[in-house]
Amino acid sequence: MSDSMFSVQDRVVLVSGGSRGIGRSLAEGFVERGARVVIASRDAATLEQTSREISKGTHPVTPVVCDVSQPDQISKMVETVVEKLGRIDVLLNVAGINVRKRVEEYTVEEFDKILDINLKGAFLVAQQVGRKMIAQRQGGALINIDSLNSFRPLKGVQPYAMSKAAVSAMTRGMAMEWGEHGIRVNAIAPGFILTDLTKKLWSDPTMQAWNDANCPMKRLGQPEDLIGTAVFLASDAAKFLTGQVIYVDGGITCGMQWPIPFDNPSLSR
Helix, strand or coil: CCCHHHCCCCCEEEEECCCCHHHHHHHHHHHCCCCEEEEEECCHHHHHHHHHHHCECCECCEEEECCCCCHHHHHHHHHHHHHHHCCCCEEEECCCCCCCCCHHHCCHHHHHHHHHHHHHHHHHHHHHHHHHHHHHCCCEEEEEECCHHHCCCCCCCHHHHHHHHHHHHHHHHHHHHHHHHCEEEEEEEECCECCCCCHHHHCCHHHHHHHHHHCCCCCCECHHHHHHHHHHHHCHHHCCCCCCEEEECCCCCCCCCCCCCCCCCCCCC
């Protein structure tokens, strides 16, 4: 980095949900900037492949298997990271799932699974990492992945929207309690991001037209669009910023778009 204020060189970064999608892109972004990165997810084979593909330079990526819906696995993950790398400086709390259905169609099992991973899992990962950071007495940065659903819920994803609204509150609450330890807790709320899991949805021409009509930047986000914000929040450039949710969404939460034609004098007055 030409400006050390934004450097994450040699920082130990744990990325939950780091084997694919947004988590993988964020992990790779930190690897490229000299961080010592650990990625965690449920599938060992995918983890190993991702760690090989994104490792660069002198710090190979460390894979750790962890299902964040299982509290004992979270404890083991955090202990493994500290044992191997000595500390944790940054947490990227990414792991999450979604099921699209009408409210009345969700089963109890589906509801529990979404909340277990998106909310309870996120809380327990942050809690375990926060305990280590407090003991380290060196501060730290926790970055939760929120959603634009916490600003304005979409149809068909009610349990997901509920979980992300709770993540917003969790972010602010943890920031209040841990600020005295020099630990900053913030969140990134992505807009509509094109990943392997969302390609089918956004291949629909109707969905594409809707996004073009409502997103001021007239495009879908890419996972790499989130890297700059994450690096900023993890760096000393954000050392007095905590408890905030930053929407990286191409402006889609700026306001409501409506089809008034500016070139029609009778409608533009």
